[in-house]
Amino acid sequence: MKFLCVRCDEPMAFEKAEGPEEGSLAVTFACARCGARFALLTNPWETQLVRTLGVRIGGRRVPPEPMELVRGTLVQQRDPEPAPADVRAAAPVWTAEASQRLERVPEFVRPMARQAIERYATEQGYREITVRVVDEARARYMP
Amino acid sequence: MAGLGNGKETKMKRYREIVGDGGSAVLAQVQEQRARVESRLARVRHVVAVASGKGGVGKSVVVANLAASLTQQGRRVGVLDGDLNGPAIARMLGVGHQTLRVERDHAAPAIGPLGIKVVSMALLLPRDDTPVIWEAPTQDDAYVWRGTMEASAAREFLADVEWGELDYLFIDLPPGAERLPHLAGLLAGRVRGAVVTIPSQVSRMIVAKAVVLARTAGIDMFGEVENMAGYVCPRCGAVGDLFPGDDAEAAATSLGLPSLGTIPFDPRIALCADRGDPFIAVYPDTAAAEAFAAVASRLDALLEACG
Numbered sequence: 354m355k356f357l358c359v360r361c362d363e364p365m366a367f368e369k370a371e372g373p374e375e376g377s378l379a380v381t382f383a384c385a386r387c388g389a390r391f392a393l394l395t396n397p398w399e400t401q402l403v404r405t406l407g408v409r410i411g412g413r414r415v416p417p418e419p420m421e422l423v424r425g426t427l428v429q430q431r432d433p434e435p436a437p438a439d440v441r442a443a444a445p446v447w448t449a450e451a452s453q454r455l456e457r458v459p460e461f462v463r464p465m466a467r468q469a470i471e472r473y474a475t476e477q478g479y480r481e482i483t484v485r486v487v488d489e490a491r492a493r494y495m496p
Numbered sequence: 497m498a499g500l501g502n503g504k505e506t507k508m509k510r511y512r513e514i515v516g517d518g519g520s521a522v523l524a525q526v527q528e529q530r531a532r533v534e535s536r537l538a539r540v541r542h543v544v545a546v547a548s549g550k551g552g553v554g555k556s557v558v559v560a561n562l563a564a565s566l567t568q569q570g571r572r573v574g575v576l577d578g579d580l581n582g583p584a585i586a587r588m589l590g591v592g593h594q595t596l597r598v599e600r601d602h603a604a605p606a607i608g609p610l611g612i613k614v615v616s617m618a619l620l621l622p623r624d625d626t627p628v629i630w631e632a633p634t635q636d637d638a639y640v641w642r643g644t645m646e647a648s649a650a651r652e653f654l655a656d657v658e659w660g661e662l663d664y665l666f667i668d669l670p671p672g673a674e675r676l677p678h679l680a681g682l683l684a685g686r687v688r689g690a691v692v693t694i695p696s697q698v699s700r701m702i703v704a705k706a707v708v709l710a711r712t713a714g715i716d717m718f719g720e721v722e723n724m725a726g727y728v729c730p731r732c733g734a735v736g737d738l739f740p741g742d743d744a745e746a747a748a749t750s751l752g753l754p755s756l757g758t759i760p761f762d763p764r765i766a767l768c769a770d771r772g773d774p775f776i777a778v779y780p781d782t783a784a785a786e787a788f789a790a791v792a793s794r795l796d797a798l799l800e801a802c803g
Contacts, residue, residue: 354517355511355514355516355517355518356518357508357509357514359508362506362508362509364509364514364515364516364518365518366518366519367517367518367519367520373633375633376633376634377633382518397632397633397634398634398637398640398641400633401632401633401634401640401641402640402641402644404632404641405630405641405644405645405648406522406526406644406648407525407529407648407651407652408520408522408525408526409520409525410520411519411520412519412520412521412525413525413528418598419598419599419600419601419602419603419656420596420598420603420652420653420656421652422648422649422652423620423649423652423653424598424620425631426630426631426632426645427620427621427628427629427630427631428629428630428631429621429622429626429629430620430621430622431595431619431620431621431622432595432622433595433598460631472600
């Protein structure tokens with residue numbers, strides 16, 4: 354799908370994607386020449402179709418996690434295999450505020466978000482995941 | 497300038513005149529997905545998709561026992577259960593209790609008897625009776641996206657599982673033929689196909705559709721296995737007819753395929769499958785086990801000759 358600014362006859366560029374909220378994505382495009390902007394609002398079926406393709410509107414900034422789509426979408430799943438004791442001991446601890454912040458992430462992407470934030474925290478050497486660490490990770494993965 | 501209302505309107509740009517898609521690079525993302533599949537299967541010598549057309553012909557049991565036979569013959573074998581909604585291979589190969597292990601950059605297959613590597617949706621589902629339900633804003637009109645989701649899930653299994661060095665990766669397809677074109681698109685030139693039938697006109701009629709569709713999609717179909725070809729008497733070991741029908745060679749010829757062989761019906765095959773034991777390892781001296789070994793040898797010879 355491509356968008357054209359009819360006034361300028363110029364292709365419009367992706368600006369940002371928000372959601373999904375209540376099954377709808379809001380994707381904003383802008384014309385680089387005249388600055389006109391418009392938002393594409395998807396209905397739940399369109400949102401789901403995009404999701405099932407395993408692609409990201411606006412492009413991917415980080416490679417997908419292994420089995421990202423299946424694990425993020427399968428409603429009933431086995432608990433993952435417990436991590437080895439040494440790995441678990443080294444895993445950063447979530448503060449209550451940071452956990453509450455994570456609860457605001459849509460449920461179907463929450464496991465991936467948790468994993469990405471924990472990985473970021475581990476890479477940075479943080480032992481505790483605070484709201485600040487969540488914001489840092491968000492800036493890294495979703496600038 | 498296309499312009500509107502200025503009296504000098506010209507034809508606006510069309511889709512193919514615009515380079516890129518405004519920043520999402522969806523095509524590049526899809527190409528990247530395919531590149532991941534290709535890279536992940538680089539150390540797999542033969543990818544074999546096994547289809548059946550109709551359900552109930554014992555395809556998964558045949559795949560499980562061919563995998564075991566080839567392993568016994570010194571080949572390194574993996575099985576991907578392509579039947580997402582009715583996964584049976586994990587149970588048949590005794591790994592149903594294992595969980596798919598997901599590491600930082602790959603998923604690791606379960607290791608079954610004889611060292612067979614197994615990946616199945618069953619390794620993700622909490623119970624045997626749990627159906628596959630995908631989270632969605634609405635389950636209404638799921639037919640719009642469910643097929644796409646299943647195709648993407650199959651692609652993700654192929655792209656993310658680290659099989660290591662394998663001589664054979666079997667993909668046990670669900671009944672029907674609809675997954676074949678998708679596999680051809682993902683594994684262009686890498687996947688070959690075989691079909692499993694029983695000596696029934698209806699089974700052969702339906703499997704013929706799968707063969708034609710696979711060929712249309714560019715999959716090299718290389719053989720047919722006829723399952724339930726006769727019944728082995730548990731008392732005397734004699735093999736009698738189970739279904740009336742043509743001989744297997746004639747049936748395979750009608751499909752334009754070489755016959756890889758026939759497998760007689762033996763109720764102990766089903767018992768072993770229920771227990772998760774490879775039949776050919778538990779009852780190696782039976783007619784059915786010898787038939788599985790012969791089919792495995794023929795398959796191996798044919799594909800080794802293909803290179």
